[in-house]
Amino acid sequence: MPWSNQSGGGGPWRPNPGPWGGGPSGQRPPDLDEILRRSQDRFKSVLPGGGFFGGKKGIFLALIALLAVWAFSGFFQVETSEQGVVLRFGKHVRSVGEGLHYHLPYPIERVVIANVTENRRLEIGIRMEGGAARTNVGVREVPQESLMLTGDENIVDVNFAVVWQIKPGGAADFLFNIQNPETTIRAVAESAMREVIGRSDLQLVLTQGRQEIERSVHELMQRTLDEYQAGVLVVQVQLQKVDPPDQVIDAFRDVQAARADQERLQNEAQAYANRVVPEARGDAARISQSAEGYRERVVNEARGAADRFNSILTEYQKAPVVTRERMFLETMERVFAGTDKIVIDPSASGSGVVPYLPLGELNRGSNATPVPQPQSVQPAAPQRTSPTGVSR
DSSP states (O other), X not given: OOOOOOSSSOOTTSSSOOTTSOOTTXXXXXXXXXXXXXXXXXXXXXXXXXXXHOHHHHHHHHHHHHHHHHHHTTEEEEOTTEEEEEEETTEEEEXXXXXXXXXXXXXTEEEEEEESSOOEEEEESEEEEOOTTSSOOEEEEOHHHHEEEOTTSOEEEEEEEEEEEEOTTOHHHHHHTOSOHHHHHHHHXXXXXXXXXXXXXXXXXXXXXXXXXXXXXXXXXXXXXXXXXXXXXXXXXXEEEEEOOGGGHHHHHHHHXXXXXXXXXXXXXXXXXXHHHHHHXXXXXXXXXXXXXXXXXHHHHHHHHHHHHHHHHHHHHHOHHHHHHHHHHHHHHHHSTTSOOOEEOTTSSTTOEEOOXXXXXXXXXXXXXXXXXXXXXXXXXXXXXXXXXXXX
């Protein structure tokens, strides 16, 4: 269609040449067919064997080659640690794993590949300043994120890190459900930590409650991100610094030292009690058992003496004379059993000393002291058995 440049309209193209080379002099632009013809001539001069590729047949073959190249451009490779998200006119249609895949060529479909195994790290409460181009890498505190209020209304300075990655099979959610992933994860992490610290006492936060806090924050973050359908997997929550604010750190350390001394003294007292109490209980049990044994022995001896007296009484009632004499002889036997004895017979002539054979000393062995020879006496009459003839 020719371009008409009106002379009296005063249009916007009047001062400048027209888009087809025309100008204010009223020249007519070239025809569209002329432009196409010149383009074909230039194309034929570029192609080898211009006679064969000339005309509409050459253009058709060139279009087929371009179409084949365009079709083969839809092949793509996904690595082991990656996941591909296929978009059709900007809309997510499917997700693919590792291997060789195909999608309709651009601009119909395109693929976005995301690394789903790379661990990413976020620092909350501090910022790393500097980099490879700088000689020094510093750490900048961010009190707006680190200062938190505990359950007993104390302020604590908490710095922690969150290690996260794209959830397996959740690359599409990660790409399309959250606009700024790092900002979202940082906000969720700070909110979860503030909630957990707000439910805990200061002493628990600073001492043995660190692992429990990390576990609670991890679970709360994952649950919140799953509600957002963020496609994010929280790998680990690491508490780096949990201290009181710098303004009161010295006083707080004094308090901690006093509490440590208190616990140490309590432990020492408990150890002393654990040692002394069992010893006292053992002594008490030993004394009780000794007293019980003494009681049993005395009672049994008393019962035995009573039974012996009753048996002697029964025998005495049967034969009083014989019993008295037997008791006398047994008593004398016990009295003179460990003493040296000389038997004197008053009726014998001379000294009246009766010789005897020391059988007990002979039984003691060769190491016994020699037995003194008896004095020479005259033969005496046979010894009487009467107890009156026995003297020392």
